[in-house]
Amino acid sequence: MAKKLFDYQLDEAVDGFFLLKDSEVRIAKNGKKFLAINFQDTSGEISGKFWDASDQDVEHFQPGKVVHLKGKRENYQGNPQIKIQQMRLTQPGEPQDVQQFVEHAPMNTAAMEEELNQFVFEITEPNWNRIVRHLLAHFHDAFFSYPAAKKNHHAFAGGLAFHTLSILRLAKSVADEYPHVNRPLLYAGAILHDMGKTIEMSGPVSTTYTLAGNLVGHIVLIDEQIVKACQQLKIDDQAESVLILRHMILAHHGLMEYGSPVRPHVMEAEILHELDELDASIQMMQTSINHAEPGSFTERIFAMDGRNFYRPTHDDTKGELPSE
Known part of the structure; x- marks a missing residue:
């Protein structure tokens, strides 16, 4: 072999x-x-x-x-x-x-789509639900096949949908623990937050950034798509519900120097930012740990300040991501 x-x-x-x-x-x-x-x-x-x-x-x-x-x-x-x-x-x-x-997500498209649709059913605010469904249908094929990044976290075919689903699972746990969290808003923001990467990147094989990706970026690109969806669905894009949803996406990088035009000013936007960071960091660390032998350090991870991580000798598993 x-x-x-x-x-x-x-x-x-x-x-x-x-x-x-x-x-x-x-x-x-x-x-x-x-x-x-x-x-x-x-x-x-x-x-x-x-x-x-x-x-x-x-x-x-x-x-x-x-x-x-x-x-x-x-x-x-x-x-x-x-x-x-x-x-x-x-x-x-x-x-x-x-x-x-080509490396693929540890779940197939059908399984990811089925689980993600369960979260869509829980988006009970009408405007958010209609916008999410509209954009999921519009970007369906790319959303379930593209990576979440060219390099670093979830940089594999299907990584975008898998990363989104991981955040939704984390969001469910947070909402279960803190009932005052607006669950529909958090779910809607999680589904849409990185969808602009279907425009920002070229695809799952030998991924590059498109001209729009380099010059505009996925945050602004999907915000534009939300506004277009509102126009097509006859939804007022200046309604408070729409502005809050747009804020979820625009603020999800947390800091303006990291690409967000605004910092989080809604609790669910801050939660989404933290969950996005958590899932990306864990995936990057786990990938590197999988490539290290027990008792040794991983390669340096550029996106985590160049740090490397130690794999304890008692860890006799590869710590693989869950399979489908």
Whole structure:
């Protein structure tokens, strides 16, 4: 059985087929081009540098291509890296289906959709319910297939819906513990908060940011869609209920320096921000812990201030995310 990326140990020779998730042209100190690459399979992704890249190499080794790679597993500044020795595109008869190299959410689409719909039924405020249903239908296919990010948390096919569902489960626990929390508002905000990523990103394979994603961002993009939905559904977009729902999305990053145009000023908006942070952080830590051996530290997690995390020796499980 072919080894996956994270089956290879430190200093072990790497020999296998992998997907080019990213391949960016950069200039080295000597003035020559090189490719900064992220290799991917269903176990995760590891970076590597292809030095002295020719114009033909740049043309051939594009994101979304499957390659045969020979090299060595190394560490660089606390993070795993592949030292590339040989690399070529696949040939006829060799693996070429990119889907077999893409990591997927631990639940299938049907299961996620069924559970999410149960939360929609509990959104009893008419305007919120109509807006949520309208936008879920409009972005359905992308919402259930896109990742929640290009890198970092839930960066796998179906990650956007899975991240949303995880927050909804957390929201249910919070609302059960604190009955005064507006449950329908919290659920509606949770479902919509990252839906703009279906416009911000290109898709689940070799994900990139679209022009709208780079110039506008998912928070503003989905706020625009809420206003459009109101126009189509004949809902007053200046009604208090709509403004509060828009505030949930606009404030969910918590701080303006993190991309929110406004800080949370409704209790449920603050709760959504905290739950979003919690779920993203746990998923990033768990992914890194899964790749570490007991008694060792994980790779450094850039999105968590470059910290790494220790996996105790008594932890004899991989701590995998739940399967479907």
